[in-house]
Amino acid sequence: MKKGHQVTMKEIAKKLGVSVSTISRALKDSPELHPDTKKRIVEMAKEMNYQPNLLAQSLRISRTNTLGVIVPEITSHFFASCISGIQDYANKRGYNVMICQSNETLELEKANIRTLVSSQVDGLLISLSRETNKYDHLLDLYNREIPFLLFDRVNEDIPVSRVTFNDEGGAYQVTKHLLETGCKRVMYVSGPEDLYISKKRKEGYLHALAEFGITPDPELVKISDLTSEGNMKIANEIAFMKQRPDGVFCMIDPIALDLMFVWKPMGIKIPDDMALAGFTNNPASAVIEPPLTTVAQPGYEMGKLAVTHLLDQLEGQASDDPISIVLETTLLPRQSTKAL
Amino acid sequence: MKKGHQVTMKEIAKKLGVSVSTISRALKDSPELHPDTKKRIVEMAKEMNYQPNLLAQSLRISRTNTLGVIVPEITSHFFASCISGIQDYANKRGYNVMICQSNETLELEKANIRTLVSSQVDGLLISLSRETNKYDHLLDLYNREIPFLLFDRVNEDIPVSRVTFNDEGGAYQVTKHLLETGCKRVMYVSGPEDLYISKKRKEGYLHALAEFGITPDPELVKISDLTSEGNMKIANEIAFMKQRPDGVFCMIDPIALDLMFVWKPMGIKIPDDMALAGFTNNPASAVIEPPLTTVAQPGYEMGKLAVTHLLDQLEGQASDDPISIVLETTLLPRQSTKAL
DNA sequence: TGCCCCATGAAGAAAGGTCATCAGGTTACG
DNA sequence: CGTAACCTGATGACCTTTCTTCATGGGGCA
Secondary structure (H helix, E strand, O other): OOOOOOOOHHHHHHHHOOOHHHHHHHHOOOOOOOHHHHHHHHHHHHHOOOOOOHHHHHHHHOOOOEEEEEEOOOOOHHHHHHHHHHHHHHHHOOOEEEEEEOOOOHHHHHHHHHHHHHOOOOEEEEOOOOOOOOOHHHHHHHHOOOOEEEEOOOOOOOOOOEEEEOHHHHHHHHHHHHHHOOOOOEEEEEOOOOOHHHHHHHHHHHHHHHHOOOOOOHHHEEEOOOOHHHHHHHHHHHHOOOOOOOEEEEOOHHHHHHHHHHHHHHOOOOOOOOEEEOOEOOHHHHHEOOOOEEEEOOHHHHHHHHHHHHHHHHOOOOOOOOOEEEEOOEEEOOOOOOOO | OOOOOOOOHHHHHHHHOOOHHHHHHHHOOOOOOOHHHHHHHHHHHHHOOOOOOHHHHHHHHOOOOEEEEEEOOOOOHHHHHHHHHHHHHHHHOOOEEEEEEOOOOHHHHHHHHHHHHHOOOOEEEEOOOOOOOOOHHHHHHHHOOOOEEEEOOOOOOOOOOEEEEOHHHHHHHHHHHHHHOOOOOEEEEEOOOOOHHHHHHHHHHHHHHHHOOOOOOHHHEEEOOOOHHHHHHHHHHHHOOOOOOOEEEEOOHHHHHHHHHHHHHHOOOOOOOOEEEOOEOOHHHHHEOOOOEEEEOOHHHHHHHHHHHHHHHHOOOOOOOOOEEEEOOEEEOOOOOOOO
16 A cells, blocks of 8 residues: 655646745745735645645754653553643644653653654653653753653653642642541552652651651551552552551552452451542542542643643743742542541 | 754764765665774764654655554543554554544544644544544545544445444343343433444344344433533433333443443432443443443554554555454443343 | 836745765776 | 776755745836
8 A cells, every 4th residue: 555645836836837935935825925826826735635744844944843742651541631731732832742652661761752852843741651760861852952841750850841740748638638537557558669759749648647746657658560460469468467557548549449459359448447548530539439539630731731831941932941830739538538 | 942953964974074875874774885884884873862854764755654543532541542552563563653632523633634644644543533424534535545544433434444343243242231131121322323333332232122022212212422411411311211221221431430420329229220331341430339331342452453454554465455354342241230 | 218226026946854876986806 | 908896975856945036017217
């Protein structure tokens, strides 16, 4: 199967007996053209179904009006929502979006960056994979002056703008909620320790403990690799602890959902035996029984803010200085934690 | 903020005192080059962090090695899974993927097609929006010999390959399951009638009724516009019917989930008062109480098959003749329907 | 009435970065 | 000495945009 030939300006020019530059001028509505000539050209272009070749155009003007987006996993409802916001607002400003996923690996993250840079995207929006613990590839991007911005999963040492949630504040809120509703031994189930959101949400957890005068117990912090298998392994570890926690705060909802899946056939009652809370507000968190207490982080809003800021920078409407945009989160108490 | 300058072959050529064509030959590992010359060039290119400009390359070879994908909504778990499969298998064969969403509107579907065609994508994979009831834009694509393939939401009149599930078979299975488990009045809640999957799933529903010698009752078919509001409106209509159905088959899971959301506070018991089944197997369908009986349609597998076939056609490894690939679905009985 | 100048509209060339092809130069072998 | 092979350079092509130059017509002045 051969890709069909598309009509070029040269063909229109030949048909009308004018030059290519006249075609170009007509189609960009230039004043340097006689109205009759313009009309003839516009009509012929339409009749011949002419569409500009964006490759040639972009090569000539050194701009593609395309942004690259890299997310860890496209099937995550949160990242899909971010993408949706990015795409809607990029389109509103005349930009296209090229979306890639890293499948949570550093190697694919690097490969995606290479491909997008070769494709001459005007800028990049990147959320780091869970495996990313080295940042040379980002520093390289920075040194080559390729515009990019980090969102949600970021690194604070890279001097570019970033958009995050108030991870510490959200984690503080949910941990406090667990403590206020009677929990004495609150556990934090974290993701990989290098991950920004793991660190920040742990800080919020510790902050709430401190405020209640509780000394942190290392036994009450567990690390998940963020796979379903990893989560279920931790569910078992917790279930078989000599002294179980009475409240569990999970870094992201999928962890909590997996804990519930494992605990239900074991007869563990939520919240009676152990209260449970997450972070993210996945669709499934609202419909599970009992509905999961969680922290809402609106992905669409994040995407919108991230792309708006990057485009403002690209178009000279915002300073190039890196800024940090922090979105507030909202605690959503549901039935997986006790009532106040 | 200006996008940084990227290194060109011309710059390497100047640095090494060779021609641009020698650089090109070295970097594509051509045999028409002295090994020493090649080595010098490859090393310098690496040192200068050279990356080919894919715009220029694609313009010259008339190929981008990029596929365009258009889905109705990226936040749908099913479509996100399709995209994941498409991207993984496209990447394996050296292709990039440019993903767009139509937000379930025909207008955006058309705009996305235009943009992707202008971007000179080598082919398109399209799943139609729920609003799409005219197909001129697809016929135009076909007449211009632009390679494309339809998946999941297709149109049978367009002479291109398509990948679908056995929608009729899946719907037949789930309706039969409802009938076999005691339902006497089974309702079908459909999406827009023009939509391929609405029609096919209705056919399966009617087929199962016929097999049980049941005359279809027009009052037992309702049309949803596939919005949450539309679904909840139908939930209320059903609840207030003079004679309710005792089993409800919903065209896609999100309809069923919304029915449950509305019925739960009304005290309607599932499956005791009304059994309920869906189609899609969203993540939430497994965790809701009671877990929803549904039909599994693996999006990743669909994406994989779709992109593999399109690429086979593009690369001359498969005939250009349109074929229809039908994936089997699997009934997943859960607690929203009665046990056999 | 003729000539010159200015304005308008258009053509042509060069540029963007890369690839493919042809031609040329040099060396070795018959 | 002639021919073939190897290696390299130069050039044109891909499609579009932008800038400079050119041509023509009209108006004004002598």
